Amino acid sequence: MTVQESALRNPILDDREQLLLDRNSLFLQRTAAVAAQAAAEADDVDREGRFPKAAIDATREHKLLGMQIPVELGGFGASIHDIADVCYALGRACASSAMIFAMHQTKVACLVRHGRGTPYMEALMRRIASEQLLMASSTTEGQNGGNIRASAAAVGHDGDRITLTRDATVISYGAEADGLVTIARRADGAAASDQVLLALTKDDYTIKRTLGWETLGMRGTCSTGFELQVSCPSDRMFTESYDRIHGQTMTPFAHLTWSSAWAGIAAASVQRAQRFLRKAARGTGGQMPPAAAHYTAARMALARLRAMIVTNMDAFAAHEYDERALTSLDFQSSITLLKVQASELALETVMHAMRACGLSGYRNDGDFSIGRHLRDVLSAPIMINNDRILANVATANLMSAVPASLYE
Incomplete structure (x- = not known):
């Protein structure tokens, strides 16, 4: 540790708390740098339908592709909370970059959680950390x-x-x-x-x-x-059967990271609506346009979306290696329905934001355009179709009792 770093340490915090603070600061700085690069090319990526190379190169430069790999294998040992926060930040900047990062991290999670003890899988994890391989x-x-x-x-x-x-x-x-x-x-x-x-x-x-x-x-x-x-x-080949990997890792990680990316898209649209309304209010002496009610609705929807994601993420993190808890009907139903609810709520948020901006949001050639955000978030209900998920969950939930109390 340098003298400067030592001077910045908070004497009130114990070593464990300081380590957590240092790690959060590390990810925040790296994520901000990557998000800035993603935002700079987002419009071109969308217009040209091209891979966001600069953004993904930035994730490599800042070692985020291997952030989830355990420390002993060369990574940062990042948690699901860390990863989801990167997805959210990238979603605000460039939806495609966010979704690529989310899918990559879901695959890496399968290696981290089900590949330990297998020489090839551990060697691959080391390569992802050292070479920043994109999966x-x-x-x-x-x-x-x-x-x-x-x-x-x-x-x-x-x-x-x-x-x-x-x-x-x-x-x-x-x-x-x-x-x-x-x-x-x-x-x-x-x-x-x-x-x-x-x-x-x-x-x-x-x-x-x-x-x-x-x-x-x-x-x-x-x-x-x-x-x-x-x-x-x-x-x-993984030694564990896919049904276990699917329930314990693939579905929870996919739905949490995808939802975080969609929430990021929704947040970006709300921010644009906020900027539009502030400008409109300045031009009318503080009087808000009639469509401002949609901005309030967008903020409310975004708050519900973020809370829903965090609640499910906390539930997963609390029982991350408890196979019985992860395979329970209640958890599987909740994490599966998160995808449906988050995808619909993200779309609702973006629609409210666009209506708050009116024609300025509908246009593709202005500072307040929400067209790209709307088109990107429309993929959410289609990506593993919500109707299929609801039909499957309905069958499973016939075996589950309806709660008799608010606190069950």
């Missing part, structure tokens, strides 16, 4: 419509090697990634739900583009379709 997501397949609990393609086994051919209709940022995590049936003859997870680097697979990505929003995620061909050693 892509390949969960959507063929015509499954986002049902990631059923796979068509199966892993082929030949001694200590495996093969896989997969019609991956979406591999987000697949062409730009250094590796990917994908799902498949355990073997030929296995049921569609008998799945395994694979963590691969570029040496393990090839991709051939089959579909484009010309979309309304989230254009910079470059979620094109590919034929995925895998040939690699069998240690690329």
Whole structure:
């Protein structure tokens, strides 16, 4: 520690509290630098439908791609709260950058939480921390419509090697990634739900583009379709079955980080509405325009959205390694419905913000434009379709008692 750093230490705090403060300050500074880079190219990324290279390069420079990797493997050992806060900050700056970061961290979480003790998985974690590898997501397949609990393609086994051919209709940022995590049936003859997870680097697979990505929003995620061909050693497969990884890690991390990114988009739209109304009020001697009521509604919706995310995040963090708690019907229902509620509430927030700005928000060529934010957040209810989720949760919740008290 330098003399300057020592002088800045708060004598009232104990060592554990100071360490937490130092780490939070470290992430805040790095996140702010990355968000600034993301914001600078956000409009171009959206307009051109291109990968946000400068923003992702900045996450590498500031070592955020490996922030979740345990300290002993070269990372910062970041918590879900740390990661979600980065997603929120990036969502305020550039939705595509935020979603790429969220998907990457969800895949890294699978390694951190289910890859310990496996030499290959631990070596990959070290590489992510040292080389700042970007891991892509390949969960959507063929015509499954986002049902990631059923796979068509199966892993082929030949001694200590495996093969896989997969019609991956979406591999987000697949062409730009250094590796990917994908799902498949355990073997030929296995049921569609008998799945395994694979963590691969570029040496393990090839991709051939089959579909484009010309979309309304989230254009910079470059979620094109590919034929995925895998040939690699069998240690690329997680030893745990995918159903456990899905319930304990994939779903909680995905829904918490995605929701945080959507909340960031919503916050950016509210901030623009605030700036618009302040300017309008200055021009009329302090009189607020009629649409100001929508700004109040936007602030209320954003507050509910943030509170909902934090409540679910705290619940997950409190039982992060308690398998019984994580697999309980109450937790699974809550974390699954978070995706539905957050996606709808983020959209509601952005719509209120746009109406608060009126034509200035509707325009694409002004300082108060909310068009990009609206188009990006419209992806939220569609990304793993909310109707599918609600139908599945309704069936499961038939077995759950309706609470008889506010405090149950």
